Structure formats: structure tokens, C-alpha cells
Amino acid sequence: MTPRHHNPGNPIRLELGGEKITAFSISALSTYALLPELNCAFDMGDCLLEAVPIDRVFVTHPHGDHTRCLFRHEALRRLMGMPPPTYYVPEETREGFVQLADAWRRLERVRDANFTPPRIEGLKAGDVVPLHRQLSLKTFPVHHTAPSLGYTLFDVRKKLKAEYHGWPGAELARLRREGVAFEEESWLPRLTFIGDSTIQTLYDQPHVGESRVLFLEVTFLLDDERELAQRRGHTHVDGLVKFLRDCPDVLRNEHIVLKHFSMRYDKATIRSVLKAKLPAGFMERVHIMI
Numbered sequence: 001m002t003p004r005h006h007n008p009g010n011p012i013r014l015e016l017g018g019e020k021i022t023a024f025s026i027s028a029l030s031t032y033a034l035l036p037e038l039n040c041a042f043d044m045g046d047c048l049l050e051a052v053p054i055d056r057v058f059v060t061h062p063h064g065d066h067t068r069c070l071f072r073h074e075a076l077r078r079l080m081g082m083p084p085p086t087y088y089v090p091e092e093t094r095e096g097f098v099q100l101a102d103a104w105r106r107l108e109r110v111r112d113a114n115f116t117p118p119r120i121e122g123l124k125a126g127d128v129v130p131l132h133r134q135l136s137l138k139t140f141p142v143h144h145t146a147p148s149l150g151y152t153l154f155d156v157r158k159k160l161k162a163e164y165h166g167w168p169g170a171e172l173a174r175l176r177r178e179g180v181a182f183e184e185e186s187w188l189p190r191l192t193f194i195g196d197s198t199i200q201t202l203y204d205q206p207h208v209g210e211s212r213v214l215f216l217e218v219t220f221l222l223d224d225e226r227e228l229a230q231r232r233g234h235t236h237v238d239g240l241v242k243f244l245r246d247c248p249d250v251l252r253n254e255h256i257v258l259k260h261f262s263m264r265y266d267k268a269t270i271r272s273v274l275k276a277k278l279p280a281g282f283m284e285r286v287h288i289m290i
């Protein structure tokens with residue numbers, strides 16, 4: 001029987017540490033996370049109308065459940081007279097997305113002489129994208145079966161260098177006029193979004209544990225699915241349990257959103273398996289995205 005537990009048109013609305021997020025993520029069906037106040041989104045497996053005004057989409061990897069509605073997003077913006085969006089994708093996949101955008105355009109016979117294609121930018125691990133003066137994003141490598149990037153949003157704040165602490169305002173104003181660099185930037189990790197991934201990413205990228213909010217996948221939950229999880233490049237809940245035992249101090253996030261569960265589980269199964277397997281102290285910080 002076809003599973004009918006999940007509906008990508010009916011998102012989960014989260015408010016975590018002041019962050020308003022509209023999201024959906026079920027394996028093979030659809031994944032997207034919209035942050036309208038930050039004017040960015042992660043993945044576009046479906047395109048809600050409320051996603052249309054968002055100018056920037058960061059794509060974790062090319063699988064269809066994360067990307068299928070990217071050019072639907074572009075087409076809706078075009079129809080509504082909005083400027084072309086910018087799509088950020090793993091560098092190795094850029095050419096494929098450019099060709100896909102072009103194929104859609106030809107298929108739909110877009111005739112607008114003033115048509116401007118969406119900007120599609122390839123990113124490598126370690127790249128930084130400034131979103132505005134006080135917000136930047138940095139990429140990191142993710143283990144999956146396709147080229148994949150994780151994304152961390154940082155609040156960027158200016159602060160006084162230690163040697164200028166306690167200096168009066170008038171003196172600092174003078175230094176500013178003289179062009180003395182008395183400030184330095186501090187980068188505070190705000191939100192990390194990991195798309196599809198094996199548990200290995202957490203071992204290799206422990207910095208993800210410092211973000212206030214962390215999105216993590218746990219696709220498989222049942223005891224006989226460990227090998228399947230490995231083969232498909234996903235995380236099994238037992239892998240997460242082992243990681244929490246191996247590295248108990250890494251995930252210090254205030255909020256951890258678990259997502260991308262296999263389509264075949266109903267919501268009660270997801271809740272009861274997670275509750276039974278994951279430590280109670282960890283579950284206190286967990287939001288189950290169903």
C-alpha cells in the first residue's frame with residue numbers, strides 16, 4: 001500500500017531560538033527548509049508559495065527529493081515579476097543544474113526577450129557566502145552517495161580587540177579617523193543544515209555541534225535497516241546512538257532537528273523508536289520533524 005502519512009504541502013513550522021523556519025523533510029518524498037526572515041532557503045524538494053519571495057536557495061546535493069522544484073521556484077518568480085534568484089549548488093553539480101534550467105526553459109518555450117536566467121553558483125567545501133553585513137554562510141563537506149555540502153549560518157559581529165578594551169569612545173573615534181583597525185570580527189554559529197548524510201560527517205565536522213540550531217538526518221530506524229542505511233549513504237538511528245556514546249561532548253546545540261525519515265514509517269513509529277533509542281537528556285533538545 002502506498003504510504004499516506006506525510007504531505008510535503010503541509011510543512012512543519014518551527015520557532016527555535018528566535019529562528020522562524022518552515023520546513024518539510026521525508027526521505028525520497030521531499031526536503032526543504034525556508035528561513036524567510038533571513039531571505040534564504042535550504043533545498044527545494046517542493047516549492048510552497050511562501051518560498052517564492054526568497055532570493056537565495058542553498059542546495060545540499062542533487063537528489064530529486066531536494067531539488068525537484070528549484071526551477072518551479074524560478075518560474076513562479078518570473079511569472080510574478082521578481083528578479084532572478086540565486087541558486088548555490090555543489091561545484092561538481094553546477095553544469096547539470098545549468099543544463100536542467102536550460103531544458104526547462106526550452107520545454108516551456110519561454111519567449112520573453114528580456115528573460116534573465118537564474119544565477120547558479122558552484123560552491124566548494126570551505127567557501128564563504130556573505131548574506132549581509134552581519135550574516136555569512138560557510139560550507140563544509142558531507143558524506144553521501146552524491147556530491148554534498150553542509151551549510152552553517154554565522155552571525156558576524158565586530159568587537160574590540162583585547163588591547164583596546166576600556167578605551168574611551170572619543171579615543172576610539174580618533175583611531176577610526178586614523179584608520180587603525182581596533183576591531184575584529186567574531187563569527188557565532190547560528191544554524192547548521194546538513195542534508196542527506198552518513199554519520200561520518202559528525203565525526204569529521206565536530207564544529208556543527210556549536211551551532212544554536214542543527215538539522216540532522218536520521219533516515220532509517222529499524223534494526224534490519226543498518227546495512228541499507230550504509231548502502232544508501234544515510235544515517236541509521238543506531239549510528240547516532242553510537243556517535244553520542246563515542247563523542248558525548250560534541251553536539252552542544254540548543255536545538256537539534258531530526259528529519260528525513262523513511263517514507264514508510266508512520267509518525268507514531270518515528271516518535272516511539274527515537275524515544276526508545278536516544279538518551280533522554282539528548283531528546284530534551286530534539287525536535288522531530290514530522
Ligand SMILES: [Zn+2]
Nearest residue numbers: 027028065196
Ligand atoms: Zn533525500
Ligand SMILES: [Zn+2]
Nearest residue numbers: 061063144196
Ligand atoms: Zn540524497
